[in-house]
Amino acid sequence: MNEFDIVVDAITSRRSVRGFLPEPVGIDLINKILATASYAPSGSNIQPWHVHVVMGEKRDELSRQLLDAHNRKRPESREYDYYPVNWRSPYIERRRETGWGLYETLGIQKGDRQASAQQHGRNYSFFGAPVVLIFSIDNDLQQGSWLDYGMFLQNIMVAARGCGLHTCPQAALANYPDIVKSQLGIDDGRTVICGISMGYEDTDCLANRFRPPRIGLDEFVTFHS
Structure with a gap:
């Protein structure tokens, strides 16, 4: 397999x-993935990311508190709008198809x-992953830094695949930012963006058989010459 094929495989298998599986992920491997991801580009190289790596007892306590809020049907209080306020075609159809x-x-x-x-509550047990990464950004940074952050997050997920791991990016982990901030010591000057659960795939898990479809190039590419 040549270098291009290796990169393609990491991207398309993500x-x-x-x-x-409950199998632990070593700290050295986590550091390798995050160090690799830090090569993501950012405007003027400001590198706006901040990562909390949560494992062990702290992971379990964070999960317990988030699950409790979910089970009590506590209103969600995300600090930003992830989804459109008003859904429209073709996005609403794609969302429904996936869900x-x-x-x-x-x-x-x-x-x-x-x-x-x-099923939604399983987000708050991190789908059984032994490691969850929580991401936050300074409140005074603008949309360009959020674009930079997206490239950093993608780098993490692709690098994890290259190391034989799998991931699940989870906007749901920003639904109760007060719990996350209290547990992890994140001050109110930063916004909780999302989380990524990371570990080794349980191939017997029924949910992992689902593969959401991808739209074709003809739907999102326009060539000019």
Whole structure:
């Protein structure tokens, strides 16, 4: 396999894994992945990222508190709008296709709110991953820095694949920022962006059989000459 094929394989095999093995991930490997990801470009090289690596007892306590808030149906209080305020075509159709595709794989019927809530709650147990990364950004940084941050996050996920790991990026982990900030000592001058659960895939997990479709080049590429 040549260098290009290695990169392509890491990118195209990256997916949101929703079932992990309890097998621990070594700190040296985590550091290698994050150091590699830090080569992401950023405007004027300001490197706006800040990462909290959460494992062990702290991971379990963070999970317990987030799950408790979810199970008590505490209103979510994300610090920014991740999704459109008003959904429209073609994005609403893509969202529904992905959501119902996963639920169909899991045998969850439309209208089964209890099963849907239980599946959503698995976000807060990090799908069993032994490591969760929490990301925050300074409040006074602008949209360009958020673009930079996205490239950093992608680098983490691709680098993890290159090391034989899988990941699940989770906007849901920003739903209760007060809990996350309190547990991890993040001050109010930073916004909690999201989290990434990371570990080794549980290949027996039913949710991991789902593969969301990708749109073709003809739907998002325009050539000019």
